[in-house]
Amino acid sequence: MRRIKSFRSLALLLAICMIMALFAGCAKKANPLTIWVGVESVDFYTAKMAEYVENYKAKTGEDFPYEIAVQGVDTGSAASKVLDDIDAGADIFTIAHDNLPKLTAGASAIAPVRSQALLTQIKSDNPQAFLDVIDMNVQGTTYTFGIPYIAQSLILMYNTKYLTKDDVKTWEGIWAAAKKHNMQSVSLTGSDGFNNSFLVLAKNETTNRMPTVLYEDGITENCNFTSDEVVAIMQWGQRFFTGANGAKMPTDSGWEIELRDEISLGVITGAWKFNAAKAALGANLGIATLPSFTLTSEDVKGTNVKAGTVYRSGTFADCKVFVMKKGSDKADYLEDILLFLTSKEVQEQSFIECANLPAYKNAAKEFASMQTDNLETELAARQLDMFDYGIPQPFGTPTSQFYYYSKGAPDLIREILENKDGLFGTTEAIRTQLQKVENIWKTGERE
Amino acid sequence: MDRKKYGISGFFQRIAQPFINFYKRFMDGSIGTKMSHFIMGAGNIYHGQIIKGLIYFLIQVGYVVFMVTCPKVNNTPLGYKAFINFVTLGTQEGDIFTPADNSMLMLLFGVVTFGITLMYLFAYNSSIKSSYKADKDLKNYGKVTTFRHDLKEMFGNRFYIAMLTPATLGAVVFTLLPTLFMILIAFTNFDKERQAGLKLFDWVGLDNFTTFFTNPSGEIAARFLPVLGWTLIWAFFATFLNYYGGILLALLINKKGLKGKVIFRAIFVLTIAIPQFISLLAMRNLIGEYGPLQSFLIKVGIMSEPMSFLANAPNVWIARITIILINLWVGIPYSMLLASGAIMNIPESLYEAARIDGASKFTILRKITMPYIVFITTPYLISSFIGNITSFNIIYLLTGGMPKVTGGYIAGGTDLLVTWLYKLTIDEQQYNLGAVIGILTFLLTSTVTLITYRRSKSYKEEDAFQ
Numbered sequence: 074m075r076r077i078k079s080f081r082s083l084a085l086l087l088a089i090c091m092i093m094a095l096f097a098g099c100a101k102k103a104n105p106l107t108i109w110v111g112v113e114s115v116d117f118y119t120a121k122m123a124e125y126v127e128n129y130k131a132k133t134g135e136d137f138p139y140e141i142a143v144q145g146v147d148t149g150s151a152a153s154k155v156l157d158d159i160d161a162g163a164d165i166f167t168i169a170h171d172n173l174p175k176l177t178a179g180a181s182a183i184a185p186v187r188s189q190a191l192l193t194q195i196k197s198d199n200p201q202a203f204l205d206v207i208d209m210n211v212q213g214t215t216y217t218f219g220i221p222y223i224a225q226s227l228i229l230m231y232n233t234k235y236l237t238k239d240d241v242k243t244w245e246g247i248w249a250a251a252k253k254h255n256m257q258s259v260s261l262t263g264s265d266g267f268n269n270s271f272l273v274l275a276k277n278e279t280t281n282r283m284p285t286v287l288y289e290d291g292i293t294e295n296c297n298f299t300s301d302e303v304v305a306i307m308q309w310g311q312r313f314f315t316g317a318n319g320a321k322m323p324t325d326s327g328w329e330i331e332l333r334d335e336i337s338l339g340v341i342t343g344a345w346k347f348n349a350a351k352a353a354l355g356a357n358l359g360i361a362t363l364p365s366f367t368l369t370s371e372d373v374k375g376t377n378v379k380a381g382t383v384y385r386s387g388t389f390a391d392c393k394v395f396v397m398k399k400g401s402d403k404a405d406y407l408e409d410i411l412l413f414l415t416s417k418e419v420q421e422q423s424f425i426e427c428a429n430l431p432a433y434k435n436a437a438k439e440f441a442s443m444q445t446d447n448l449e450t451e452l453a454a455r456q457l458d459m460f461d462y463g464i465p466q467p468f469g470t471p472t473s474q475f476y477y478y479s480k481g482a483p484d485l486i487r488e489i490l491e492n493k494d495g496l497f498g499t500t501e502a503i504r505t506q507l508q509k510v511e512n513i514w515k516t517g518e519r520e
Numbered sequence: 521m522d523r524k525k526y527g528i529s530g531f532f533q534r535i536a537q538p539f540i541n542f543y544k545r546f547m548d549g550s551i552g553t554k555m556s557h558f559i560m561g562a563g564n565i566y567h568g569q570i571i572k573g574l575i576y577f578l579i580q581v582g583y584v585v586f587m588v589t590c591p592k593v594n595n596t597p598l599g600y601k602a603f604i605n606f607v608t609l610g611t612q613e614g615d616i617f618t619p620a621d622n623s624m625l626m627l628l629f630g631v632v633t634f635g636i637t638l639m640y641l642f643a644y645n646s647s648i649k650s651s652y653k654a655d656k657d658l659k660n661y662g663k664v665t666t667f668r669h670d671l672k673e674m675f676g677n678r679f680y681i682a683m684l685t686p687a688t689l690g691a692v693v694f695t696l697l698p699t700l701f702m703i704l705i706a707f708t709n710f711d712k713e714r715q716a717g718l719k720l721f722d723w724v725g726l727d728n729f730t731t732f733f734t735n736p737s738g739e740i741a742a743r744f745l746p747v748l749g750w751t752l753i754w755a756f757f758a759t760f761l762n763y764y765g766g767i768l769l770a771l772l773i774n775k776k777g778l779k780g781k782v783i784f785r786a787i788f789v790l791t792i793a794i795p796q797f798i799s800l801l802a803m804r805n806l807i808g809e810y811g812p813l814q815s816f817l818i819k820v821g822i823m824s825e826p827m828s829f830l831a832n833a834p835n836v837w838i839a840r841i842t843i844i845l846i847n848l849w850v851g852i853p854y855s856m857l858l859a860s861g862a863i864m865n866i867p868e869s870l871y872e873a874a875r876i877d878g879a880s881k882f883t884i885l886r887k888i889t890m891p892y893i894v895f896i897t898t899p900y901l902i903s904s905f906i907g908n909i910t911s912f913n914i915i916y917l918l919t920g921g922m923p924k925v926t927g928g929y930i931a932g933g934t935d936l937l938v939t940w941l942y943k944l945t946i947d948e949q950q951y952n953l954g955a956v957i958g959i960l961t962f963l964l965t966s967t968v969t970l971i972t973y974r975r976s977k978s979y980k981e982e983d984a985f986q
Contacts (some may be wrong), residue, residue: 336811
């Protein structure tokens, strides 16, 4: 009987503990001003915010009224996190600029910039390409929502043991070296729209024009992916991906192993894979802008494009932006913080300490840290070079760029490039497939 | 057995009974019990059960205050307004400076308020019953029970109720309400075009289901059957190959006269000790195009060039078969351990009797060992089948649902219903269609569980092997 009683007392105690824990969990928490940044930059921005708080006290003579919490997030999923629970989002958070449309759809989840000082800094510090993609139209009025502070584009990381600086100027040079060493010319890290943008966004070197038209002027219908030039580029890509020692679609083993085991000569990727590439190639890592390629008579057959036309590989040249949560109870303080965090001084320190490529338009010329001769500087410089051959990922309607993925547009392009069973051996077959991609861009549907 | 409880009339009788009791208590009860119908705890206070009466009264006051004041969480009200919002799912469209009504929170809070109201009604009924019981006690014994006596009773004879109450409340709050919420989303147009807090979404009745089933050319509907088909194939092979593989291994390891049984068992248990994701990722690298296995096979001339067996496999069936085979590596040790436990518990006397009767080894296996193992492990088999239908790790880590298939609409060739559901909701924000798939998966798993378990000997002959 006594045993049963003690068992009951224990059960009761556990139940009480559980209920207490529940209440403790639901208790009101402290309410700091929260900033979400990329995981790799948490320490840097924590230090910067400590500096900001000191400056605030020196300037106003008062303590900053809130605790500040800088937290690391995956910048790719920050927007989705906010949309899952708007009120749980940080007061300031970082996103890739192409997430702006979904955050500003309907009544918008983020607040527009209203501070004149911040608007002036945004306009004076950023390249026009970025300014074009940070303004959004909400219910008939255009506002500025994003404050750019990091840029990124695709580049080539290659093995200097086999490739010279001259080789990497053209895909043909790389291909010839690959044949010589019986290796693959280049690996891809994935087969999505970002990875195939080196072909989709290729630019004619003579006309300096991109044959692919993608949401030009932000108009959903302004898309063209079926021109002769695009067909010819796809035929070149087909040859490059199906030919011996050409380019390699992603494998189960992964591009790091392909690079490390000297199966591929290089990889098309961005700065976020820099450390992995360095681990794979060590001292043999070289960095270059994406090469150009020349169409042969085989590539131009069935089109009105001339053999010998040279194209430079393109890229989505994107930026990361800070945005502010709409309805934040600390709204009065956010714009001043952003004025500081996106200033060119902080951007340069971010480059030095975290290897973040600044969004600041004259960084390559003005930043002393970018004049040194090391791999990190090379990485930044080559990315900046690629901005001449790229465009920030554009969008039509708030959701049109998502259809690009969910309706499988990158897969349609991959099918052309792989040309399995010769299904895309004619210009008609290629054009029909490209038309489906264009339809997806315009309407969200293939047909 | 009370036959009246069965059949249609029994069904209606069961529904009507609480109302009849309610009416009866009102008519037969004392003035205090009658008052309890309007003011909770009044009957208890009338009978001198002050503390109990006050507790009931406070519950009523709390509920009324909650319903009338409509406390706000994240700018969305609970209370009576939650019921109104549950119907409308919001009316304020919002603009750049004012937030739109959060339809998702309104739906959620409607469900929560509904749950709180149900609990309140339960307490309300309990208050009336308590007062009515006091009436009876007074009539029969001339006195009512004291609060101390009730407490003693609660932690004595009715201790199980005291302990089950928090657990039941937990199940309602953390399982039942979210499930109800998920089911309700299937009847709305909540998707990426109508993100919560940005744009209102609304009730659409059965539209999501009709789109799913009546538009076979629709992308999601067209993909559903192939994904369902592969899910069932996967669950069947992943379950039964592991199960019989485990039994076979257990029989071999437990074979009489085998030396080093403990070592063999430990070796296989090691795969359980190593976190599953590490085993899976190691296996993926091992069989990758440039992994050690293919390098070896190419070196000895069995393969001429590297090929993908997983996410980039040239044929979807290559990836599917590879996954099933890899799953053997992580799955067999579990069933081996269970079967070993069962084998070691088979009474030796059964074997002896069989041998004396001249039974062959195969007959002993067929008539004694296997029935015993199957009887013991049937619940495991069923839960394993259900677990495999909703298996996420293996697919996600090995192939991520790939390789691509024509007209895949997010779903790749090795995607199961659950990984497809993940992509639809997390990557594509198609919450409404995700909820439809969630409901269908639930129906599938619950039906399979119910049918198989109720037909199993473990259920029918529960006491047979004791």
